[in-house]
Amino acid sequence: ETATSSRKRDHLQICCEQPVEAGNAGFGDVRLVHNALPECDMDAIETKTRFLDRALGSPLFIAAMTGGHPDTLEVNRRLARAAERYNLGMGVGSQRAALEKPELEGSFTVVREEAPHAFLCANLGIIQLRDHGIEWAERAVEMIDAQAIAIHVNSLQEAIQPEGDHNAEGCIEALRDLCKEFSYPVIVKETGSGISAGTARVIRGAGASAIDIGGYGGTSWAKIERLRASGSELADLGEAFLSWGIPTVVSLREVRTAGGPIIATGGLRSGIDIAKAVALGADLGGMALPLLKPAMESDDALSLAVEAMHRELRVAMFLTGSRSIADLRHARTYITGLTRQMIENSD
Ligand code: FNR
16 A cells, blocks of 8 residues: 555544544634524525535535545445435545555545535645646546545645645646636635635635635644654644644635635534534535544444534524525624634734
């Protein structure tokens, strides 16, 4: 197996067995304003929505997680079955390992086999894009017959992981070239440190179709890499950066100033968080860790988790008088605490 491939397996194992979350995404500081007279029928509420010209069953997006090691195949199979069953959008994990070694493609191709109709997002790191160009992006999309590609940015992880790439020069140009030439929508995605208003403008200026916030406050790569490197000086480095990043709610407020579709990911832990994210300007709410654990267990466990999220989303919609996701976008929120301070005090 390759280094990339075995790293994928390490990550899944650590995420399932150890505490890998850090900080606060800000959802605890957000309240949806209650509507005591909602004048709608909860059972008639529509959670369906649209994203990049596709109809989806709900704003719950299955965030990029895995693939590239044979042990990840069953997890991807279950995630894909849930995507197909509930008509959810789904991102696969970084396809780098399978682009390096095509015999590892099976854990990715299973996703399209199990989800023939789902909105699927290919995934490639911006460093791999810079180094291998549009050809790898094309192969990544073709591998799973994807509708879009997510280019992930993860400078924090690159900086603290033993095999990380420390040179981020040339990435913006590579992104601009891809957006100009590629025939599929490009989504730029962080993986836990969030995106600022300025970075969002750069991304939109490069021509990307959408932004996935990947904010601080959920799964922490500083924490995962600290656990992987335990005992070494890189573990101390991971420790020092445990609180680095823009919390998802704060990042959402920043990114929406740049316009364009948004996926809010990072620390969403309930259907209420999805409702809050939509009210704050997101088009979809992405979840990784909360779906990974049930997906490691069984199809039934994953279905139960998805249905619980949908139930909470529906009740939150009812209690804000929102008959549709379009209505929910206009729901009012109160923002308090550290989240409010960060929003008001940025300079
Ligand atoms: C991830 N994430 C991720 N993102 C990405 O763009 N490419 C990838 O390969 C991976 N791999 C990956 C593996 C595992 C095990 C996890 C838990 C996560 C990041 C993910 O898509 C998401 O942005 C963050 O995990 C934040 O969301 P949660 O976990 O707080 O809901």
